[in-house]
Amino acid sequence: MTQNNLGIAYRNMSEIQEKAANLKRAIDAYKIALDYFEPEVAPLDFAMMQQNLGAAYWALSEVENMKDNLKQAIAAFEAALVYRTLV
Numbered sequence: 001m002t003q004n005n006l007g008i009a010y011r012n013m014s015e016i017q018e019k020a021a022n023l024k025r026a027i028d029a030y031k032i033a034l035d036y037f038e039p040e041v042a043p044l045d046f047a048m049m050q051q052n053l054g055a056a057y058w059a060l061s062e063v064e065n066m067k068d069n070l071k072q073a074i075a076a077f078e079a080a081l082v083y084r085t086l087v
Contacts, residue, residue: 001033001045003029003030003032003033003036004029004030004033004048004049004052006029007025007026007027007028007029007030007033007052007053007056008026008052010022010023010025010026010029011023011026011052011055011056011059014026014059019059019063020060020063020064023056023059023060023063024060026052026056027053027056027057027060030049030052030053030056031053033049034046034049034050034053037049039082039083043083043084044083044084046080046083047079047080047081047082047083047084048080048084050076050077050079050080050083051076051077051080051084053076054072054073054074054075054076054077054080055073057069057070057072057073057076058070058073061073
């Protein structure tokens with residue numbers, strides 16, 4: 001969870017300075033966090049981190065590589081939806 005919080009902090013910092021660089025740091029932090037969560041064990045935590053990853057890619061698409069970053073955002077949101085859906 002600390003790694004996820006680090007990603008959130010970098011994403012927030014991106015709103016103040018070095019938007020692209022801090023969003024890339026956030027993305028890296030979320031990816032590391034995802035390495036420690038098995039979706040079968042903690043599905044909602046896994047989905048939340050995928051959602052955070054998707055949001056960071058989405059924000060990054062506003063400053064560079066729009067198409068590629070939006071594709072990454074979509075993939076992350078779709079991965080989150082596997083575990084976070086209405087029942």
